[in-house]
Amino acid sequence: MNYPIINPAATGERINALRKAKGLSVPYLRDYFGFSTTNAIYKWLRGDALPSLDNMFALSLLLGVSVNDILVAEWGGESPAC
Secondary structure, three states: OEEEEEOHHHHHHHHHHHHHHOOOOHHHHHHHHOOOOOHHHHHHHHOOOOOOHHHHHHHHHHHOOOHHHHOOEEEEEEOOOO
């Protein structure tokens, strides 16, 4: 049975599009999250990493969308055995 997984690259593209649509800069996001550098933000945008659950929730509130509207899912892999 296939189950949904998050596509990090497509999710990063969506975060970037939503960010630009709101007119938010990467430095603004850095300050919003209290990061000292923009490295984590750029990792999200490239799809090299995903925001933590707390950061994803905060990002959804900032962007005015649900977490589901940020994440891009695809179907793949076998469901792990229980």
